Structures are given as C-alpha cells and as structure tokens.
Amino acid sequence: MAYQTTLxxxxxxxxxxxxxxxxxxxDSLWWGLLLLVLGIAILYLRIS
Structure with missing residues (x-):
C-alpha cells in the first residue's frame, strides 16, 4: 500500500x-537541475 501511495x-x-x-x-534544464538538487537535499535531511 505504501508503494502505491509513493508511486x-x-x-x-x-x-x-x-x-x-x-x-x-x-531554460527548463536549469530549473530541472535545481529541483533535482532540492529533492535530493530533502531526502537526505529526512533520512539523517
């Protein structure tokens, strides 16, 4: 169930x-990179 919610x-x-x-x-490339870095930072902070 958690997998479906996450998906x-x-x-x-x-x-x-x-x-x-x-x-x-x-350029959307720069926004994409910014959002990617932001997402990784949020995941890292949540895990640690």
Missing amino acids: GWSLISSGIVTLILKVLPY
Whole structure:
C-alpha cells in the first residue's frame, strides 16, 4: 500500500513540476537541475 501511495505522489508531483517548467522563464534544464538538487537535499535531511 505504501508503494502505491509513493508511486501516486511521485506521478502527481512530476506532472505538477512538468507544468511549472512550461510556465517558468529561462531554460527548463536549469530549473530541472535545481529541483533535482532540492529533492535530493530533502531526502537526505529526512533520512539523517
């Protein structure tokens, strides 16, 4: 059950991020990298 919830949230958040990247100015590559680093930082802080 936890796997399905995680998968669902992952799909929802990736969809939202895709929509945001379409709206944001500048190159979406930089926004993608920024969000990736932010996600890794949040996961790291949550684990430790």
